[in-house]
Amino acid sequence: MAADSGARGTARPATHHPHPATAGHPTILTGATVVLPTGPVENGQVTVDGTRITRSAPENAHLIDVTGHYVIPGFVDLHNHGGGGASFTSGTVGDILKGIHTHRLHGTTTLVASTVTGDMEFLTRRAGLLSELAEQGEIAGIHFEGPFISPCRKGAHSEALLRDPHPADVRKLIDAARGRARMLTLATELPGGLDSVRLLADHGVIAAIGHTDATYEQTVEAIDAGATVATHLFNAMPPLGHRSPGPIAALLEDDRITVELINDGTHLHPAALQLAFHRAGADRVAFITDAMDAAGFGDGRYWLGPLEVEVADGVARLVEDGTIAGSTLTQDRAFQRAVTVDGLTVEDAVTALCANPARLLGLADTIGSLEPGKYADLLILDSTYELKGVMRRGEWVVPPQLG
Numbered sequence: 001m002a003a004d005s006g007a008r009g010t011a012r013p014a015t016h017h018p019h020p021a022t023a024g025h026p027t028i029l030t031g032a033t034v035v036l037p038t039g040p041v042e043n044g045q046v047t048v049d050g051t052r053i054t055r056s057a058p059e060n061a062h063l064i065d066v067t068g069h070y071v072i073p074g075f076v077d078l079h080n081h082g083g084g085g086a087s088f089t090s091g092t093v094g095d096i097l098k099g100i101h102t103h104r105l106h107g108t109t110t111l112v113a114s115t116v117t118g119d120m121e122f123l124t125r126r127a128g129l130l131s132e133l134a135e136q137g138e139i140a141g142i143h144f145e146g147p148f149i150s151p152c153r154k155g156a157h158s159e160a161l162l163r164d165p166h167p168a169d170v171r172k173l174i175d176a177a178r179g180r181a182r183m184l185t186l187a188t189e190l191p192g193g194l195d196s197v198r199l200l201a202d203h204g205v206i207a208a209i210g211h212t213d214a215t216y217e218q219t220v221e222a223i224d225a226g227a228t229v230a231t232h233l234f235n236a237m238p239p240l241g242h243r244s245p246g247p248i249a250a251l252l253e254d255d256r257i258t259v260e261l262i263n264d265g266t267h268l269h270p271a272a273l274q275l276a277f278h279r280a281g282a283d284r285v286a287f288i289t290d291a292m293d294a295a296g297f298g299d300g301r302y303w304l305g306p307l308e309v310e311v312a313d314g315v316a317r318l319v320e321d322g323t324i325a326g327s328t329l330t331q332d333r334a335f336q337r338a339v340t341v342d343g344l345t346v347e348d349a350v351t352a353l354c355a356n357p358a359r360l361l362g363l364a365d366t367i368g369s370l371e372p373g374k375y376a377d378l379l380i381l382d383s384t385y386e387l388k389g390v391m392r393r394g395e396w397v398v399p400p401q402l403g
């Protein structure tokens with residue numbers, strides 16, 4: 001599986017950008033609209049010293065005038081399977097790093113690497129490899145999507161490898177991730193589902209309800225058991241019905257749940273996105289990519305775990321039956337759509353792409369907003385919300401392009 005991963009269609013290599021580091025040299029970004037947790041500040045400034053945002057800078061600080069631009073925090077992606085032609089589920093370490101770098105070029109300064117359904121032995125091995133990258137600070141942890149999901153709502157997961165969420169098996173994945181499991185998506189209505197939710201919650205791992213065929217009532221039970229995230233709300237679950245509201249109503253109405261939304265214009269009609277965003281409120285939405293290898297790379301043939309995928313016009317579908325198979329979304333596009341198509345305010349979009357996922361990951365003290373003491377993970381956007389600069393941990397991943 002690993003050897004065969006990656007594009008065979010368009011062979012456009014992802015480029016690495018060996019830009020000179022600025023870490024260590026104090027920098028002040030001036031003149032920008034700085035988006036803070038309290039709202040945008042006109043003609044604001046952000047000071048960076050070393051890897052952190054600071055309150056003040058020494059006199060020799062390097063000044064960069066970004067008048068006419070926005071400065072916002074780096075994006076945080078809770079749910080991401082790959083990019084740049086590389087898969088987090090099946091790629092080599094080099095592939096995975098290329099995928100991470102591709103998403104950094106698009107503003108995602110923190111990401112959780114998501115796996116897809118595989119057999120238990122394969123997944124435990126992947127967990128070991130990904131946990132090393134988490135220890136090195138390359139990823140913020142691991143999200144297991146499958147194998148404990150519903151065959152009725154399997155999406156782009158291999159049906160033959162699905163299994164019920166037996167707590168002993170869930171425990172095996174948690175252990176294999178060596179403290180780096182951050183989230184596990186499961187169909188909580190399956191045998192063992194509620195006990196698995198409790199187990200995950202006890203271990204500080206987010207229990208995410210998804211790829212589920214649960215009723216409204218079953219979903220309420222799972223939330224009461226400790227589930228806190230809805231995996232790509234609307235996708236891979238029963239639709240909202242007026243006599244059988246299903247999981248969607250239960251997930252939207254409960255303040256304990258944050259809902260993931262894939263804002264690529266393909267997975268959700270803009271009206272569905274609006275409905276969810278306004279019902280949950282900005283503080284309970286996380287815009288994720290659910291990206292697969294083709295994100296930031298191009299159309300062609302790919303593998304998603306053991307299943308073959310055709311990407312055409314940026315939409316990924318299983319070759320066998322046309323099911324949508326992850327996205328080719330990057331978070332800079334999700335942000336731009338949120339503001340220009342969905343009509344969200346810049347601060348609400350920042351909340352959904354930065355602050356909320358940082359909070360869910362327990363990282364709100366170091367990332368997710370532009371406050372002194374936090375990591376200098378920041379983005380420069382022009383007046384049309386086009387990405388024009390990416391800084392991560394005080395180093396430019398994309399140097400400012402202020403033309």
Ligand SMILES: [Zn+2]
Pocket residue numbers: 079080081114145290326
């Ligand atoms: Zn996914």
